[in-house]
Amino acid sequence: xxxxxxxxxxxxxxxxxxxxxxxxxxxxxxxxxxxxxxxxxxxxxxxxxxxxxxxxxxxxxxxxxxxxxxxxxxxxxxxxxxxxxxxxxxxxxxxxxxxxxxxxxxxxxxxxxxxxxxxxxxxxxxxxxxxxxxxxxxxxxxxxxxxxxxxxxxxxxxxxxxxxxxxxxxxxxxxx
Numbered sequence: 001x002x003x004x005x006x007x008x009x010x011x012x013x014x015x016x017x018x019x020x021x022x023x024x025x026x027x028x029x030x031x032x033x034x035x036x037x038x039x040x041x042x043x044x045x046x047x048x049x050x051x052x053x054x055x056x057x058x059x060x061x062x063x064x065x066x067x068x069x070x071x072x073x074x075x076x077x078x079x080x081x082x083x084x085x086x087x088x089x090x091x092x093x094x095x096x097x098x099x100x101x102x103x104x105x106x107x108x109x110x111x112x113x114x115x116x117x118x119x120x121x122x123x124x125x126x127x128x129x130x131x132x133x134x135x136x137x138x139x140x141x142x143x144x145x146x147x148x149x150x151x152x153x154x155x156x157x158x159x160x161x162x163x164x165x166x167x168x169x170x171x172x173x174x175x176x
Contacts, residue, residue, distance in 0.1 A: 008033060009040050010169050017044070018165040019158040020066055025119035026073040027065035029053070034060045051098055053105045061105075063117075067094060070117065079116050082126070086113055121146055 013021070016030040021044070032040065034055055041050055044064070053061040074083060075092045089096040104111035115125040120142045127136070127145025136143035141158060144151040 009036055009043065012040060013043065014162055014165045014169060017064060018161040020064065020069075021045070021048070022161045022164065023066070023069065024154075024157050024161055026070040027063060027117050027119065029061065029063050029114060029118060031059050032062045034058050037062070051102065053102065063098075063101075065117070070094065073119055074117060079122055082122060083113060083116060115142060118142075121151070123147070124151070 012030065012032055016028045019025045020028045035058065037052075037060060041048075047066060047068070049065045049067050049070075051063040051065075053063050055061075071092075071094050074080060074097060080092070083097070084090060088100050101111070101114065101117060104113070112125060112129045115128065116122065123146030124142055124144050128143050131145065133143060136145055138144040138148050138151055140151065140155040142151075
């Protein structure tokens with residue numbers, strides 16, 4: 001249940017962006033109304049980067065990220081090594097990695113390695129790829145193939161972020 005008086009933009013921030021804004025995950029990916037994109041971006045802190053993955057029928061698939069946190073996530077081993085094995089550049093450059101991810105979205109509807117960019121555990125991403133989305137142990141923000149208890153902790157943490165953001169946005173009248 002969203003707070004009274006919240007609109008599509010505020011709901012998107014609460015539902016999708018809260019864990020990223022509060023430092024619990026490096027990036028988020030979600031569809032959004034392209035006509036309201038500028039207003040959404042105007043409400044987010046300047047440290048948040050944006051890449052429109054695709055645009056269809058007035059909607060965008062939006063990849064928002066905390067650049068520093070995303071670099072720490074994808075440039076550390078073993079994630080870096082997995083991405084390089086999948087054809088990502090050998091030069092550790094966030095713009096290069098994001099450009100490659102963008103190309104992957106052009107080739108495939110949703111490349112599975114995007115989970116690594118979103119902060120999902122490598123075991124869960126590789127389990128999803130290997131099992132083609134079947135045989136998971138738990139399903140929440142992602143399908144869990146590895147450590148269920150650790151994943152549950154993350155899921156609870158994400159929900160706490162959303163609850164906090166609901167209260168915060170309810171008290172705000174300007175940018176976050």
